[in-house]
Amino acid sequence: MSTVVSPDGTAVAYSKVGSGPALVLVDGALCYRAFGPMKNLATALAPNFTVYYYDRRGRGETGGNENWTLEREIDDIGVLLKEAGGEAFLFGASSGAVVALEAAARLSGVKKIAVYEPPFIVDDTHPARPDDYIENMDAMIAAGKPGDALQTFMKTVGTPGFAITIMKLTPVWKKLKAVAHTLPNDLRALGDTGAGKPLPVDRWTSATMPALAIDGGKSPVYMRNGVRSLSEILPDAEYRTLEGQTHMVKAAVVAPVLVEFFTRG
Structure with missing residues (x-):
C-alpha cells in the first residue's frame, strides 16, 4: 500500500499495478480496494496501463470521512493524478462514475473518461429517490x-x-x-440526478475530453436510460452496451472495452 496526501491533510491509500499510460479507477458505493470489483479490474488492465485504484474517503485505509465534501473527493483524485505524472485516463463505476465525471469537469489532466452505469433516474421507469x-x-x-x-x-x-x-x-x-x-x-455526490427528471445539461459541460458511457444489457431499464441520457449531454461521448452484463459487470468483459477506448488514437 502507498498513500498520497490530499490538500486537507487526509492520507489517501492506493495501490498501483501494471505498466503503460496511467489509469485511475474510482469505486462505487460501499466498495474499496479490499472489497469490491476494482482489484480484479486493475489486474485485467495491468498489461496495458499503470493502474491506480484507491480507497475513497472513509473506507478501507483512507480516513477523512468526517471532512467529506464532493470537492475533497475531487481533490483526492487530483493528488492521484499528480502522483501518476499529471495526467491519466479515468474510469468510474456506479456512484463512483459521478465522482469521476465531476473530477473530469473540474481537473486538468484527465485525458479520457469512461463510466459504467452511474445510478441516474431520469424518467418514471423507477421511483425517484425520496426527498428525505x-x-x-x-x-x-x-x-x-x-x-x-x-x-x-x-x-x-x-x-x-x-x-x-x-x-x-x-x-x-x-x-x-x-x-x-x-x-x-x-x-x-449524485445531487438531484435521482429525481426522475432529465439530467442537468450544463453539469458536465467542462468535461470536454473523449468519454465513453457504458451499460449492461441485463441492467434495469431506468439505469440504461440514465446512461444513454448521459451520453447525449456530454460534449464528446459515445454510448456502449455490454450484452449479458448487469450492474455487477465482469472485469473480463469490461476490460477489453476500456483498453480499446483508452488506447484508440
Missing part, C-alpha cells in the same frame, strides 16, 4: 444503526427483500455495514 432520503440516512448513521441505513439503501436501489435477508447471514453483510457510514456521501 439523505436526511434519513444521516439520522440512522448518527443513531449507530448502519445496518438500517444499509437495508434502506438496498431496498431503494431495488434489491429484493429475500436477497437482503440472505445477505445478512453472510460475512458480506458485516463488511458492508463497516462502510455504510459513507452512503450519504455517495448520495450527496
Whole structure:
C-alpha cells in the first residue's frame, strides 16, 4: 500500500499495478480496494496501463470521512493524478462514475473518461429517490444503526427483500455495514440526478475530453436510460452496451472495452 496526501491533510491509500499510460479507477458505493470489483479490474488492465485504484474517503485505509465534501473527493483524485505524472485516463463505476465525471469537469489532466452505469433516474421507469432520503440516512448513521441505513439503501436501489435477508447471514453483510457510514456521501455526490427528471445539461459541460458511457444489457431499464441520457449531454461521448452484463459487470468483459477506448488514437 502507498498513500498520497490530499490538500486537507487526509492520507489517501492506493495501490498501483501494471505498466503503460496511467489509469485511475474510482469505486462505487460501499466498495474499496479490499472489497469490491476494482482489484480484479486493475489486474485485467495491468498489461496495458499503470493502474491506480484507491480507497475513497472513509473506507478501507483512507480516513477523512468526517471532512467529506464532493470537492475533497475531487481533490483526492487530483493528488492521484499528480502522483501518476499529471495526467491519466479515468474510469468510474456506479456512484463512483459521478465522482469521476465531476473530477473530469473540474481537473486538468484527465485525458479520457469512461463510466459504467452511474445510478441516474431520469424518467418514471423507477421511483425517484425520496426527498428525505439523505436526511434519513444521516439520522440512522448518527443513531449507530448502519445496518438500517444499509437495508434502506438496498431496498431503494431495488434489491429484493429475500436477497437482503440472505445477505445478512453472510460475512458480506458485516463488511458492508463497516462502510455504510459513507452512503450519504455517495448520495450527496449524485445531487438531484435521482429525481426522475432529465439530467442537468450544463453539469458536465467542462468535461470536454473523449468519454465513453457504458451499460449492461441485463441492467434495469431506468439505469440504461440514465446512461444513454448521459451520453447525449456530454460534449464528446459515445454510448456502449455490454450484452449479458448487469450492474455487477465482469472485469473480463469490461476490460477489453476500456483498453480499446483508452488506447484508440
